Amino acid sequence: MSHAPPLGALLRQYAAGSALTCDPVEQGLLNRGYRLRTTRGRYFLKHHFDPETADPAAIARQHRATQRLADLGVPVAPPLTGTDGRTVAVIGGHAYALHPWIDGRHRHGGQLTTQQCARLGALLGVVHASLERVMPTQGRTPARPTDVTGATEGSAGTGGSARAGAGGSAAAEGVDPARGADPADTFALIDRLLAQVRRHRPYDAFDELARHRLLERRALLERHADRRPPQGGSVGWVHGDFHPFNLLYRDGEPAAIVDWDRLGVHPRAEEAVRAAVIFFVRPVGALDLAKVRAYARAYRRTAGAGPAELAAAVHRVWWERLNDFWMLRWHYERGDTRADPQFPAASALAVWWTREYDTVCEAFAG
DSSP states (O other): OTTOOOHHHHHHHHTOOOEEEEEEETTOSSSEEEEEEETTEEEEEEEEOOGGGOOHHHHHHHHHHHHHHHHTTOOBOOOOOOTTSOSOEEETTEEEEEEEOOOOBOOOGGGSOHHHHHHHHHHHHHHHHHHHHHSOOTTOOOOOOOSTTSOSSOOOOTTOOOOOOTTOOOOSTTOBTTTBOOHHHHHHHHHHHHHHHHHOSSOOHHHHHHHHHHHHHHHHHHHHGGGOOOSOOOEEEEOSOOSGGGEEEETTEEEEEOOOTTOEEEEHHHHHHHHHHHHHBOTTSOBOHHHHHHHHHHHHHHHTOOHHHHHHHHHHHHHHHHTOOHHHHIIIIIOOOTTGGGHHHHHHHHHHHHHTHHHHHHHHHO
């Protein structure tokens, strides 16, 4: 096994018995996760590998938050506490946490009934309202997005996230988090990506689709450059990465919200919109608006969010998507193709959303 975790030291620290099996969870794009079976039970071992989210103090804060949420009845999977009284084990300079194994499966919006979509929206509203109860109110300054891969178009596995985060996508360098991407920066990024596409050999179907979408997006931005959002709305504590692969279902009901690495202060309604866009996008790049409508109404009710707040969030996330190219940057700048299967639907969505802008707003805010 590559990157094998130090099981002996970890299990001693958690008094969790002796390892019987340890299998990597393959779905994560960032952090590493393992399905671990020991003489004392089954666990999920998380290696906090991503440098942006591997600070032990920040991880411990996430752990405290999930424990408090669990006390309120929110379906989460708080970590085990080690023999030293800590939930984070730092061994060899790497941070680990041991969680109970949760039996369940991930479900995307196409696998949910309309009633289940409403319960999903209500759940996220409960999460936001509960975080307001358990997290500090002082110093609630929105976190600044760190780079383009703070993406909104992705999905991820139990062991990591695709950075579908609340900070949104810093679609080009120098993004102002209060206003979103500057079209001038995005035009420069499009030109750079087009040059990389042209140089790529062998030129294949992905390159052709990338070129088509980049030219299409540039034309859309030229037509809508004057619609850059104003200052963002009210902020609060959010999960930061709420999407299908960070939610486990069992017997048709949510069993656990996982991967709280991006817990932070951001506009709450924007997380609600981003999550819906990921859950309810169809393969052709359109949203299932009937399910969006059921989800959004339930979210507004449990979160106490008004229609105007959701409409403003829709506009900001639409703009974010219009300026977002993290999948192409992974492909061409990093040589990382793991997000490639998501690109056709995600890139088509920006075009469809622009055409159906008023209908989408009505689904979220009507």
